[in-house]
Amino acid sequence: MTASFLILRIGDTRFALPLSAVREVLPVLPIDAAPGLPAPVLGFVTLQGEPVPVLAPLLLLEPTTRVEHVALFAHLVRLRDGGPCLLVDRAEDVVSGMVAPVEADHSLNAAIVGELTIGDDVAHVLAPDRLLLDSERATLAALTAAAARRAEQWGAA
Template structure:
């Protein structure tokens, strides 16, 4: 079965995100990074007055990785269904194709579910619903609610 994917660049790595999981691709926006946020939450962006968490997929897939600088050419990929934004170096293209399976041994939390041929290269297909564990989703929801309360307090002041 052929599916469509958004091809993302993070450093030297290419990821393929199912297009059905993508709400929108945004240019780099100011990220409000409150102190004490757990890795891999970089902070929050305000979209239509509501805070949306920004995650670093690089740190989700490699817990030892760090995001030191963010280029102005970076993109935020907002996931559907109230999902977070993913910070990527670049949203490169949309591609269609058949996904080759990948061994579960080569996938962190089973988040990488296959490989998509892209030209002479391969993009790792990620399942957005597997990027976070249930406990991490609950923590992210609590932090997002706290950010929304802070934003309301600032607006009321």
């Protein structure tokens, strides 16, 4: 079955995110980073008056790496259903294609579920629901609630 994907560049690697999982693509906005956040949580952006967590997908997929800098043309990809924003080096294109499966032991954190051929290149297909464990989602929800309370307190001052 053919599906549509948003092609993302993260470092030297191309990823494909099902377009059905994407709410919007935004330019990089100011990220409020409170101390003590887990490494993959870069901070929060304010969208429509609410804090939305910003995650570094590279740190979710390869925890030993680091985010050195934010590229000039980086994007925030906001996921649907109240999901977080993913900081990517570039949202490149929207393409349609068929996904070829990958072996489970070739998937980073089981989040890569296939490969999509794009010309002479391959993009790794991400399953957005596999980027975080249930416990990590719960922690992220608690951190987001704390960021909302913090913003409310600053707004009242």
